[in-house]
Amino acid sequence: MRGLAAAAAVLLALLTCTDALVRAFFPHLERLGANFSGAYLDRELRALAPDRGAVVFLGDSALWGYGVPAGDEAVSLLRRAGCDCHNLAFEGGSPANTYAVLRALFAAGAAPKLVVFNVNQKEFNPADRAYRTLHPAVEPVAAPLLSAGERALLGASQARDLNGRVDRFVARSWALYGLRADLREALYGDVDAVHALQTVLRTATGATARAQADHRATADRFEGTYDLTPLASEPDNVSLVYLGKIGALLAQRHVRAVAILTPTNHALLHDFIDVPVYDKNLRYVTKLLERDGVTVLNDDRAIAAREFFDNDHLTVAGNRAFAARLRSAIGLR
Amino acid sequence: MVDQEHGVVPGARDVREVLSSDPLFRLSMRRLGNPVMLGAAVFVLVLVMILLGPSTESRFIYTDF
Numbered sequence: 580m581r582g583l584a585a586a587a588a589v590l591l592a593l594l595t596c597t598d599a600l601v602r603a604f605f606p607h608l609e610r611l612g613a614n615f616s617g618a619y620l621d622r623e624l625r626a627l628a629p630d631r632g633a634v635v636f637l638g639d640s641a642l643w644g645y646g647v648p649a650g651d652e653a654v655s656l657l658r659r660a661g662c663d664c665h666n667l668a669f670e671g672g673s674p675a676n677t678y679a680v681l682r683a684l685f686a687a688g689a690a691p692k693l694v695v696f697n698v699n700q701k702e703f704n705p706a707d708r709a710y711r712t713l714h715p716a717v718e719p720v721a722a723p724l725l726s727a728g729e730r731a732l733l734g735a736s737q738a739r740d741l742n743g744r745v746d747r748f749v750a751r752s753w754a755l756y757g758l759r760a761d762l763r764e765a766l767y768g769d770v771d772a773v774h775a776l777q778t779v780l781r782t783a784t785g786a787t788a789r790a791q792a793d794h795r796a797t798a799d800r801f802e803g804t805y806d807l808t809p810l811a812s813e814p815d816n817v818s819l820v821y822l823g824k825i826g827a828l829l830a831q832r833h834v835r836a837v838a839i840l841t842p843t844n845h846a847l848l849h850d851f852i853d854v855p856v857y858d859k860n861l862r863y864v865t866k867l868l869e870r871d872g873v874t875v876l877n878d879d880r881a882i883a884a885r886e887f888f889d890n891d892h893l894t895v896a897g898n899r900a901f902a903a904r905l906r907s908a909i910g911l912r
Numbered sequence: 913m914v915d916q917e918h919g920v921v922p923g924a925r926d927v928r929e930v931l932s933s934d935p936l937f938r939l940s941m942r943r944l945g946n947p948v949m950l951g952a953a954v955f956v957l958v959l960v961m962i963l964l965g966p967s968t969e970s971r972f973i974y975t976d977f
Contacts, residue, residue, distance in 0.1 A: 582947045585947035585951070588951070766963065774967070
């Protein structure tokens with residue numbers, strides 16, 4: 580019995596040491612990972628708290644830099660040019676998610692110099708998967724901060740069963756477990772070892788190249804992506820409601836903010852979005868945000884079609900052009 | 913043919929007998945008899961499970977088109 584107690588003590592000591600090492604040495608990445616965890620997001624928000632000169636970027640995959648390596652997306656380019664920029668955008672963003680991260684940012688004690696977020700008209704479509712769903716990593720961090728009314732606007736909530744509660748408790752208390760998804764991504768460059776191995780095999784056999792060739796962005800793939808109901812007649816649109824809340828929260832906190840109307844590939848989407856209501860909706864959200872003192876930068880048609888590889892994701896050259904446009908908006912010379 | 917009284921095949925070696933004659937098993941048991949080694953072994957097991965385990969966390973799979 581004494582032997583088992585000693586073994587348990589050794590195990591606990593090793594786990595505690597690992598926890599301390601992970602907390603101290605796990606890096607702060609250029610941007611959130613493709614598979615980031617709530618524990619990592621929470622860690623980044625707390626790290627930002629004492630930085631009063633921070634410029635925080637929030638939003639979706641267009642700002643996150645989907646399809647380009649970390650370091651080549653616009654926010655990283657701005658950081659290398661001397662901006663204290665932090666990219667907290669992620670794949671699967673939406674106004675509801677931006678608002679939730681903003682609430683978590685303020686709850687962590689952060690008071691950034693500037694908040695920059697993107698507004699993407701496709702996310703006002705109720706069919707968009709992030710329209711009324713918080714990202715699974717954002718939910719455990721931010722959902723408890725939302726009011727009952729705000730939570731009611733959103734769909735599925737986190738598991739409240741014993742398993743879910745124990746999982747969240749362990750993730751909060753033990754960094755190695757909480758950051759396991761981030762650790763795996765840092766180690767393997769993929770969600771886990773099996774997927775990393777599959778990727779190597781698929782690349783070696785040419786399957787990846789074939790899949791990419793089949794996955795070319797053609798206009799027909801985006802039919803239904805944009806729901807162009809006039810937003811003026813949709814006051815209950817969840818994304819619109821949360822966009823209003825973003826502006827109101829920033830005004831209440833007296834934080835300077837810039838909203839970017841997301842660069843969009845009009846050449847590709849011409850048949851679907853080059854209609855008067857699209858621009859009318861952009862003017863509507865612009866007015867809504869300006870009412871709360873948010874500066875709106877209309878980059879909707881600012882980037883040439885050749886700089887996109889699909890509807891709203893920019894190539895490396897496109898990200899460079901995007902970064903150049905953002906420089907003056909964030910006060911960088 | 914099974915020994916009806918003991919429920920075993922006559923002549924079959926007991927699993928403990930087989931294991932205890934295996935040098936690797938004997939070495940492992942000697943090492944794990946040490947509490948420090950036992951704690952370290954469980955720690956390594958936990959570490960391997962976390963780092964090499966499959967990703968079961970529910971995440972958005974990005975399927976824009």
